Amino acid sequence: MALPIIAGAAGTAALTAYLNAKHHIVYDISNTGYMLVQLRKVTKLMNTRVAQKRPLTYHVFEDQVRKQPDHPFLIFEGKTWSYKQFFEAIIRVANWLIDDLGVQPNEMVAIDGGNSPEHLMLWLALEAVGAATSLMNWNLAGAGLVHCVKICNSRFLIADVDVKVNVEPSRAELEEIGIKIRYYDPSMFTSLSNSKPIPSSRYENITLESFRTLLYTSGTTGLPKAVGISAARELTTGHLVAKQLKLTPKVTMFTFIHAGATIALGRKFSHKTFWREVAASEASIIQYVGELCRYLLNGPKNPYERAHKVQTAWGNGMRPDVWEPFRQRFNIPIIHELYAASDGLGSMFNPNAGPFTAHCIGLRGSIWKLLMGNREVIVKMDIDTEEIMRDKNGFAIRCDVNEPGQVLHRLTPETVAAAPTYYNNEKATKNRQIRDVFKKGDLWFRSGDMMRQDASGRVYFVDRLGDTFRWKSENVSTNEVADMIGKFPQIVETSVYGVLVPGHDGRAGAASIVMADGVTGSTFDFAALAAHARATLPGYAVPLFLRVTPALEYTGTMKIQKGRLKKEGVDPEKVTGDDRLYWLPPGSESMGKAEAGSTKWVANKMKSKGLQRLRWWCEPCQKQCRDANGFKCHVQSESHVRNLQIVGEDPKKYINQFSNDFQRDFVNLLRTAHNEKWISANKFYNEYIRDKEHVHMNATKWSSLTEFTKHLGREGICHVKEDEKDGLMIAWRDTSAAAVARRNEIAELEAAEARSGAGEDKMLKKMAKRAQEEAEAKKAMEAKRAAAQAAIQQQVTPPAEEASLTQDKKPESPTDEQKQGEEKKDEEETKTDAAPVKLSFGLKAKAAPANKAGLGQMKSQSIFKRKKDDAPEQKPVKKVKL
Missing domain, CATH: 2.30.38.10 (Luciferase; Domain 3)
Known part of the structure; x- marks a missing residue:
């Protein structure tokens, strides 16, 4: 009976192992469960400290001083401070803050300096007096420094003399906003003598929600932002990290107060002195950030790099291509990768010692x-x-x-x-x-x-x-591309980013690289790099551009600065310094050097064998076949049949999807390449199919290019017209609100001008016709008057013999009766002729300009006024001047 029992136990063990491997039960219990237990403990700890009115990190340090006053607290450049010695120094600095600077409880004070015992003393002393600390990035200068000091509302900037060169250029601007600058150095802090105890009243009103520290973001995309760290967050982070790393007083960590451990601190990172300082401090844990590990890995061999006692490297930002080489070269069993952010929520820990969880940040x-x-x-x-x-x-x-x-x-x-x-x-x-x-x-x-x-x-x-970019309808991770490019043996540093390319949507990949020592432009193997990139990356992720630079720019937290690289892009005229720009033509085996001013040329060269896809391309499978036989074999394949079955479940959905993709890409390219300029539809379609990733028209609901072009015109997406020479012409139509408003305004102006011109022509024609009629009427009237006068003269002239007798006498004037008769006769004679007219050229009140825009356009109406006189005028009508 023993065998079945043993077999059953073995089966149970195997099942348990399988379930554990599949669901990570042990890992979850030891990590997630452990962290939940620790969270409950830290909550209890915070409640206790609030009740005691001791919620600060300074109070945690004070407790360690009571527990182990003579235990080493800090090792720096060969000198060691015990907890008691360092605490006494903190008290002296705290009294200086109160007596000399007048720092008040809950006041924010900005401090600026690199790694040093004095910087650590100053931070804990500010906590001791109940003040809050704004921790400046010691690399900041100019506008960035002024911005950070200004937003924290501090009265003081207390800076290390080592950063004086960064501060002094901005002194005038800082003093103008009321900032007082004080510098510190080791001798100054050593000279302080007041060791009077700090009264507890200075911090008894501080709550867990009070901001105790300001940390600043790295500022890779703009000016840094300040993140407020509360007293609760300080306590929680310190407690959890100490428990996660299993810190004890026996541990020396090269960079925790909560565990009473010893801190070994370096003034500044240098791959030349790093391992010597680590070996000298006998540290068991080192802390890394960003690209620090890559620097160490790329550095030359060091006799101390394996002569140390380090068991764990703890930090964040270890890249996959550095992970295992770093472990193997420096003989560090555990890489404890952390994910967290000062302005983020949540965290992950990965204490990795084997291949299963390598390269990840959590499980x-x-x-x-x-x-x-x-x-x-x-x-x-x-x-x-x-x-x-x-x-x-x-x-x-x-x-x-x-x-x-x-x-x-x-x-x-x-x-x-x-x-x-x-x-x-x-x-x-x-x-x-x-x-x-x-x-x-x-x-x-x-x-x-x-x-x-x-x-x-x-x-x-x-x-x-913000660093991930999109190219060829695919998302590209700059970190993953940089990891692969960084594995090329002739490259030591890589920064990958997306750049705009004329005539193409999205962003193309660009890699800025630093060559390894001893490698030059003439000895660098560009063909091998292109082959390496194509072998290790998907086609859409292979960088199309390569920028060779002497050194990359980093932030104070060892993050690569990409702002300038993105701004300069791939325009050779904008590339600064001694950098050289290369590009990788599609299908080529090497990266050719770009010529100055060749951005447009690069865009024109970025073509593929799109025409080949017109014949043997399968859209549902996204597969290009070489010829008819290859296509025939493909359509009989299991994968094609399976894809067709999926498509057959809802063919309308897939056809609409292909149609929408085709129309979107077609119109986007038309917009970016030609904007609102006219181009032959057939010519532009040939431009479109140069992209080997284009959707084939045969997969859409349109059976021909003509049908598709007319569809664009009917839907108002594009302008379409027919030309005798070039056939169907097409132009992108900007349907944005601003563009529509602009077109409407232009149309209104053109219509107004047309109406104004037509009105003026009509008025001039009428005026000319009226003038002609008046001239003819005047001429006829004068002729009749002349005839009437002649007749009157003939009636009143005396005979010739009587004339000689009366020549010295004036002829008698006609009587009133005769005058009335003559006027009546003249009126009767002129009734059949055109009546004389008067022309009135005065504008009526309602004939004011109709266009409110002030174009001077008048309403289309007659401005003439015809008046009949009761009797013909004796004076000739005035001539009209046109």
Whole structure:
């Protein structure tokens, strides 16, 4: 009976091992469960400290002084301070702050300096007097330094003499806003003598919610923002990290007060002295950040690099291409990768000692999913707009396995107060929060980080949201590309970013590299680099541009600065310094050097064998076949049949999808390449199909280019006309509100001008006709008057014989009766002729300009007024001047 029992036990053990491997039960219990237990402990700790009115890190240090006064606290440049010695120095500095500077409780004080015992003393002394600390990045100068000092509302900037060169150029500007600058050095702090105890009244009103420290973001995309760290967060972080690293008083850590450990501190990082200082301090843990490990790995061999006692390297930012080489070369068994951010929520720890969890930042099992699955999620993102993708109901879409997305943390009324806030910047704080994610009214916190989780539960950091770019309809992670390019043996440093290329949507990949020592432009193997990139990266992720630079720019936290690289792009005329720019033509085996002013030339050269796709391309399978025989074999393949079955379930859906993609890409290229200029539809279609990733028209609902072009015209998407020489012509139509308003305004102006011109022509024609009629009437009237006068003269002239007798006498004037008779006769004679007219050229009041824009246009109406006289005028009518 023993055998079945043993077999059953073995089966149970095997089943347990399988379940553990699949659901990571042991890991979740030892990590997630452990952290939950520690969270309960830290909550109890905070409540106790609040009750004692001792909630600060200074009070934790004070407790360690009582427990182990003679235990080494700090090792710096060969000198050691015990907890008691360092505490006494803190008290002296605290009294200087009170007596000389008049620092008040809860006042914010800015301090600026690199790693030194004095900087650490100053921070803890400010806590001792109840003040809050604004920790400046000691690399800052100029506008960045002034900005950080200004937003923290400090009266003082207390700076190390070593950073005086950064501070003094801004002294006038700082003093203008009321900032008092004080410098410190070791001799100054040594000269202090007042060791009077600090009264507890200075910090008894401090709460867990009070801001105790301001930390600044790295400022890679703009000016740094200040993140407020509360007393509760200080206590929680210090306690949890000490427990996670299993720190004890026996541990020396090369960079924790909560565990009473010894800190070994270096003034400044240098790969030449780093391992010697680590060996001398006998540190068992070292701390890294950003690209520090890559610097060490790229440095020359050092006799101390394996002659140390380090068991754990702890920090954040270890890249996958550095991970294992760093462990093997420097003989460090455990790489403890941390994910956290000063302006973020949540954290992950990965104490990695083997291949399974290498390169990731955390491991999630079924227990974690059960407890935390609805508190922290990864959602799909639109990389172009950096907005969350939503379903038909308007809610966020969770990412699938291995699909990158942004991490969101749920905020509840109980936890929203603990969410990170930017100091004196409410707008930036609100921008990190988002509502209506999975249901109406819910509230979530944006991490700003892209991550993915594989089928085994391992979580990988992908990229910062702003660094990921989109090319050929695919999302490209700059970190993943940099990891692969960085493995090329002739490269020591790599920075990858996206750049705009004329005539193309999205951003193309560009890599800025630093060559290894001894490698020059003439000895660098560009063909091998191109082959390496194509072998290790998807086609869309291979960088098309290469920038060779002597050195990359870094922030104070060892993060690569990409702002200038993105701004200069791939225009050779904008590339600064001694940098050289190369590009990789599609299909080529090497990277050719770009000529000055050749951006447009580069865009024209970025072509593919698009015409080949017109014949043997399968859209549902996204597969290019070589010839008719290859296509015939493909359509009989299992994968093609399976894809067709999927398409056949809802063919209308897929045809509409292909049609929408085709129209979107077609119109986008038309807009970016030609804007609103006319071009032959057939000619432009040949431009469009040069892109080997284009959607084939045969997969759409349009059977011909003509039908598709007319569709664009009917829908008002494009202007379409027919030309005798070039056939159908097409031009993009800008349908934005601004463009429509601009076109309407132009049309109104043109119509107004047309109406104004037509009115003026009509008026001139009428005036000419009237003038002609008046001239003819005047001529006829004068002729009749002349005839009438002649007749009168003939009637009143005496005979010739009588004339001689009366020649000295004047003829008698006609009587009144005769005059009336003559006038009556003349009136009767002229009744049949055109009546004389008067022309009135005065504008009527209602004939004011009709166009309010002041174009002088008048309404189309007659401005002439015809008047008949009761009797013909004796005086001739005045001539009209046109």
